[in-house]
Amino acid sequence: MTRTALVIDDSASMRQMVTFTLSEAGFTTLEGADGQQGLSALGRAGKVDLIITDLNMPVMDGITFIRQARQLPICKFTPILMLTTESQEARKLEGKAAGATGWLVKPFDPEKLLQVIGKVVR
Amino acid sequence: MRIDVTRFRTAFFEEAVEHLATIERGLIELERSGGDAELMNEIFRSVHSIKGASGSFGLNDIAEFTHGFESVLDRLRQGQMRPDRALTTLLLRAADILSGLVRAAQGGGAPPAGVGEVRTELESLLSGSGGAKGPVPVREDGGHRKEGSRFRISFRPGRDLFRSGMDPLLLLRDLENLGTISDVELDRSELPALALLDAEACYLAWQLTLVTDQTESAVREVFTFVEDACRLEIVALPDQAGPVDLPAQVERRTPAAESSIRVATEKVDELINLVGELVIAQAMVSEIIDGFSLKRLGDLRAAIAAMARNTQELQARVLSVRMLPVAMVFNRFPRLVRDLAEHCGRVVRLEVLGEDTELDKGVIEKLGDPILHLVRNAIDHGIEAPEERLARGKPAEGRLRLAAYHEGGNVVIEVTDDGRGLDPQKIRAKALERGLVKPDETLTDDQLHALIMAPGFSTATAVTDVSGRGVGLDVVRQNVESLNGSVGIESRSGEGSTMRIRLPLTLAIVDGLALRVGGQTFIVPLLAIRESFRPRPADLKSVFGQGEIVLVRGEPLPLVRLHRQFGIGEAVTDPASGLVLVLSSEGTSVGILVDELLGQSQFVVKSLEQQYRRVDGVMGATILGDGRVALILDAPELARLALLREPERDALCVSGERA
Numbered sequence: 001m002t003r004t005a006l007v008i009d010d011s012a013s014m015r016q017m018v019t020f021t022l023s024e025a026g027f028t029t030l031e032g033a034d035g036q037q038g039l040s041a042l043g044r045a046g047k048v049d050l051i052i053t054d055l056n057m058p059v060m061d062g063i064t065f066i067r068q069a070r071q072l073p074i075c076k077f078t079p080i081l082m083l084t085t086e087s088q089e090a091r092k093l094e095g096k097a098a099g100a101t102g103w104l105v106k107p108f109d110p111e112k113l114l115q116v117i118g119k120v121v122r
Numbered sequence: 123m124r125i126d127v128t129r130f131r132t133a134f135f136e137e138a139v140e141h142l143a144t145i146e147r148g149l150i151e152l153e154r155s156g157g158d159a160e161l162m163n164e165i166f167r168s169v170h171s172i173k174g175a176s177g178s179f180g181l182n183d184i185a186e187f188t189h190g191f192e193s194v195l196d197r198l199r200q201g202q203m204r205p206d207r208a209l210t211t212l213l214l215r216a217a218d219i220l221s222g223l224v225r226a227a228q229g230g231g232a233p234p235a236g237v238g239e240v241r242t243e244l245e246s247l248l249s250g251s252g253g254a255k256g257p258v259p260v261r262e263d264g265g266h267r268k269e270g271s272r273f274r275i276s277f278r279p280g281r282d283l284f285r286s287g288m289d290p291l292l293l294l295r296d297l298e299n300l301g302t303i304s305d306v307e308l309d310r311s312e313l314p315a316l317a318l319l320d321a322e323a324c325y326l327a328w329q330l331t332l333v334t335d336q337t338e339s340a341v342r343e344v345f346t347f348v349e350d351a352c353r354l355e356i357v358a359l360p361d362q363a364g365p366v367d368l369p370a371q372v373e374r375r376t377p378a379a380e381s382s383i384r385v386a387t388e389k390v391d392e393l394i395n396l397v398g399e400l401v402i403a404q405a406m407v408s409e410i411i412d413g414f415s416l417k418r419l420g421d422l423r424a425a426i427a428a429m430a431r432n433t434q435e436l437q438a439r440v441l442s443v444r445m446l447p448v449a450m451v452f453n454r455f456p457r458l459v460r461d462l463a464e465h466c467g468r469v470v471r472l473e474v475l476g477e478d479t480e481l482d483k484g485v486i487e488k489l490g491d492p493i494l495h496l497v498r499n500a501i502d503h504g505i506e507a508p509e510e511r512l513a514r515g516k517p518a519e520g521r522l523r524l525a526a527y528h529e530g531g532n533v534v535i536e537v538t539d540d541g542r543g544l545d546p547q548k549i550r551a552k553a554l555e556r557g558l559v560k561p562d563e564t565l566t567d568d569q570l571h572a573l574i575m576a577p578g579f580s581t582a583t584a585v586t587d588v589s590g591r592g593v594g595l596d597v598v599r600q601n602v603e604s605l606n607g608s609v610g611i612e613s614r615s616g617e618g619s620t621m622r623i624r625l626p627l628t629l630a631i632v633d634g635l636a637l638r639v640g641g642q643t644f645i646v647p648l649l650a651i652r653e654s655f656r657p658r659p660a661d662l663k664s665v666f667g668q669g670e671i672v673l674v675r676g677e678p679l680p681l682v683r684l685h686r687q688f689g690i691g692e693a694v695t696d697p698a699s700g701l702v703l704v705l706s707s708e709g710t711s712v713g714i715l716v717d718e719l720l721g722q723s724q725f726v727v728k729s730l731e732q733q734y735r736r737v738d739g740v741m742g743a744t745i746l747g748d749g750r751v752a753l754i755l756d757a758p759e760l761a762r763l764a765l766l767r768e769p770e771r772d773a774l775c776v777s778g779e780r781a
Contacts, residue, residue, distance in 0.1 A: 010171065011137055011171045011174070012137050012384060013133035014175050017130040020125065020130070033387070037387065070285075076285065076322070079289075080287050083174075085174055099285070099286055101286050101287035101288050107175075107176075107177025107185065109178060110125035118296065118299075119292060119296055120287065122291070122292060
């Protein structure tokens, strides 16, 4: 059974890198360019095995997304990774409080990404 | 697994261009209005996005430069700096440098001049009030290694561990990746009676021994995500060696293709849905055909009709993939207008309307230059200097408006200024000098205005005193016409001008009506058709020197005989026994004489120019269902031909007349 991941980032190139890496690792991927699109993708897909979200996005930011996603029964235990930068230490804590499982510090490369994913997904 | 990150750079460069446009537009708006929190956030987000992505794709020059840029914007965003003219000018320079760095990274050229200078200026703004946190590290190093250490680890997760999406098993597996685990003890002392158990809470705890060549901090890092939600003790035990093998795979990929279109996810989803429906419809047809009897003819018709609907819908959606917002072109203008106005000593306020209007990608790409030309013209020749404006009773600030909107099957793009407008008399004088009009010719103001687009008419020295740049507006007209569009001018002396570019929505497909003339089939775009009727002999008049005229409810319209225009024999030559189709376009109407109407359909437009040559009154050709080629008529062109004087029209006829 293939696993599904949802990738939310307003930067298409970052989404491309993350989804490509994930698909190389055997994931089917869904994408959203902001939190709102992320929630509707979840609505369409039902359960996913992993969510990776950027924090700083237009329309709906990552923190709000994480908070709302955690309220959904299908996302109660889903690993959620947030993409942050070093300068966003406070945001990281905010994200954790909202229900994020872990984080990935930008800039990162595919190896680092896979390594962190390994921490939260079987 | 090893993935070459350079393959993602194409997408990065594409979005970087968009971000740069946002940054530039934002900074100009900031300078103009002081800006609000949302605007500053938007600018910040774009720079931030470029920084994050460039670092991840190994574009260190860009990542390093954006760092100081971002920090200054962050200060601005938090109200610790004020966006005065000096600061926005510096930020605009920084945006230029950033854009240069992106271009250099993309094209492999040299980095732009002044990188270090601007960076120092940005940094000096930051120093004294907290300073930047140094440049971003581009890659992270692996942990330090140390031969065979032994740790006793006690891990007691918080009750809410599962609710943050964490799985303790993964942490144990992660530890195992670092070395060898032994002496695992499960502590279930906290586990309550079944009746009291919360199935979603974590009650278990573990103690284990890990033999690894990693440092304690590397071991601790395994627990980074749960640090604040568990009790963790790691104690180093006396040394004992343990080898660790890390698997490494190498994978090489070729870089991605050069040109690409970014398509909204929703559009792709719609396409997939439609294809799904098409597959279902096709399955239905197959099913009916399999055990076909005449009784099921009705079902077959219905199934094929459903398939036709799907195909049509799919076609429309696939075409929409090529559609891009005009904002792609408009975005560069705020900055351009600012710089141009400054250069020409004008004060100009730019308004942009309808930037969401969508156009074919091919059209968008070729639209930049013509619009730029019109904008330059408006600022250079149209809008007056502030003193002059005040003297004429106008506000010192000139207004320039860029607008895009739909009208019929067209997209219209307007460049409007409230400057001095065109002076018909000066144009006339210039046109006389160039031999474009005859001295005894009477022309309306509109006709005179249109002359500035004529080849050989340079507006540069004629209409205003400002020196030109050698290229006339006829280039704009040629560019737009090559896109099957047209340019119109509306102007009032002293009040301003509007230049109107009218473009077809897409170049690929046209909704049309097929009609027959003799043995030939022609297509007329549906949008151009007003009505059709069979004229009575009394409705037809011949006007000396003006050709034939047909009266439509008393309105005289020029009549074009297609059989004569295209030299077709065996066609109906008596209008009273054929049909007249009334075509309207851009304010002019024309009647065309045809034998009969065949029916309405969609036609794929093929260029005639590429295969043959340009033919007056024809916009292209298409291939009919039976494989024959039909010409697609160009309604405005036909109307224009009809308005030409008789001898000129005869000269344009493809071959001789048959009465």
